[in-house]
Amino acid sequence: MVSEASKDHLLFLTTKSPWTSSSAASCSDMAMTAAIFDQSVKLLFCSDGVFQLLKNQDGTSCGMQTLAKQLSAMDLYGIKQVYADKSALQERGLQERDLLQAVTVLSCDQIQSLIAESKAVLVF
Amino acid sequence: MTLHTLNKHRSDLVHLCISALGPEDSLLLLEDGVYAALDGTHSPLDPATLPAGIKLYALTEDLAARGISEKISDVFTRITYRDFVSLSLACSKVVNWN
Amino acid sequence: MSTFSIIVQGAPYSSQAASSAFNFSKVALESGHQIYRLFFYQDGVHNASALIVPPQDEIHLPKNWQSLISNFKLDAVVCIASALKRGIVDAGEADRYELPASNLLPGFTIGGLGLWLDATLNSDRVLNFAP
Numbered sequence: 001m002v003s004e005a006s007k008d009h010l011l012f013l014t015t016k017s018p019w020t021s022s023s024a025a026s027c028s029d030m031a032m033t034a035a036i037f038d039q040s041v042k043l044l045f046c047s048d049g050v051f052q053l054l055k056n057q058d059g060t061s062c063g064m065q066t067l068a069k070q071l072s073a074m075d076l077y078g079i080k081q082v083y084a085d086k087s088a089l090q091e092r093g094l095q096e097r098d099l100l101q102a103v104t105v106l107s108c109d110q111i112q113s114l115i116a117e118s119k120a121v122l123v124f
Numbered sequence: 125m126t127l128h129t130l131n132k133h134r135s136d137l138v139h140l141c142i143s144a145l146g147p148e149d150s151l152l153l154l155e156d157g158v159y160a161a162l163d164g165t166h167s168p169l170d171p172a173t174l175p176a177g178i179k180l181y182a183l184t185e186d187l188a189a190r191g192i193s194e195k196i197s198d199v200f201t202r203i204t205y206r207d208f209v210s211l212s213l214a215c216s217k218v219v220n221w222n
Numbered sequence: 223m224s225t226f227s228i229i230v231q232g233a234p235y236s237s238q239a240a241s242s243a244f245n246f247s248k249v250a251l252e253s254g255h256q257i258y259r260l261f262f263y264q265d266g267v268h269n270a271s272a273l274i275v276p277p278q279d280e281i282h283l284p285k286n287w288q289s290l291i292s293n294f295k296l297d298a299v300v301c302i303a304s305a306l307k308r309g310i311v312d313a314g315e316a317d318r319y320e321l322p323a324s325n326l327l328p329g330f331t332i333g334g335l336g337l338w339l340d341a342t343l344n345s346d347r348v349l350n351f352a353p
Contacts, residue, residue, distance in 0.1 A: 155239075222350070
């Protein structure tokens with residue numbers, strides 16, 4: 001059982017490609033805002049959300065903002081706990097070396113625990 | 125004990141939501157999520173394969189809107205918005221899958 | 223009695239998200255609970271447009287929000303970054319950016335993401351209604 005006192009972090013869980021809608025960017029904006037205001041923030045990439053972490057993204061050719069540029073500054077904003085769903089990476093044939101930053105890879109059970117241990121969870 | 129809500133009937137999201145359910149959690153289907161409660165389909169929302177003690181609910185208003193109030197599996201309890209409000213307080217937090 | 227905050231991310235008439243958020247908020251208030259803040263984010267900012275004219279036989283969601291906000295004296299905040307991008311502005315922003323008009327429905331105010339975080343930290347439960 002997780003005690004109430006240990007539930008100190010906000011979990012942001014993002015499930016969509018950065019190019020499909022503004023959902024991924026809105027997740028990143030909220031997570032960074034929380035981090036700027038000194039909250040403990042955890043960011044978890046699931047499903048197509050793992051595509052947000054790919055290297056070499058550039059939306060210039062299609063007139064779109066590149067979320068990956070913002071994500072690569074997560075560390076500077078104080079977001080140091082970054083996770084990815086192991087099965088999401090595997091199903092998409094992605095290796096950790098394809099990603100723009102180091103992530104902690106989590107199994108289903110570990111994701112359940114992360115949710116249970118969070119003060120609040122927002123899914124995007 | 126967390127209340128999960130699911131508002132889509134998209135297989136990747138349904139599976140992701142299911143994989144995140146912990147023992148004793150509750151799952152409420154709303155909006156298009158209620159289609160996952162239809163009886164006779166091969167719904168992955170099968171109590172036999174879910175963690176122990178999971179409680180399954182579907183929102184009455186959204187079932188009625190879609191004309192499927194009488195077509196859902198009996199493993200789901202129909203609840204109204206009023207119950208939804210109470211349930212969100214009875215659980216320790218709410219995770220809205222979308 | 224408990225305190226909720228509600229994040230609304232869907233535009234009215236585009237998905238069910240805004241209607242669901244409204245129904246939940248109304249029932250929570252009528253059940254005697256409080257809403258610390260309504261936070262309109264992303265496409266949800268369109269709920270605060272004073273220029274929406276639905277057909278007569280359809281629910282007027284922005285006006286319904288306005289009534290709820292007024293009846294229960296709610297704090298209803300429209301995210302400034304989301305709003306400016308989508309053409310929802312109050313008189314102050316219209317002035318600042320030299321725009322020809324403003325269109326924020328009275329009852330709503332414009333504010334930053336810090337107000338969402340404040341709501342998250344000061345409410346018993348936060349519900350997120352997204353399309």
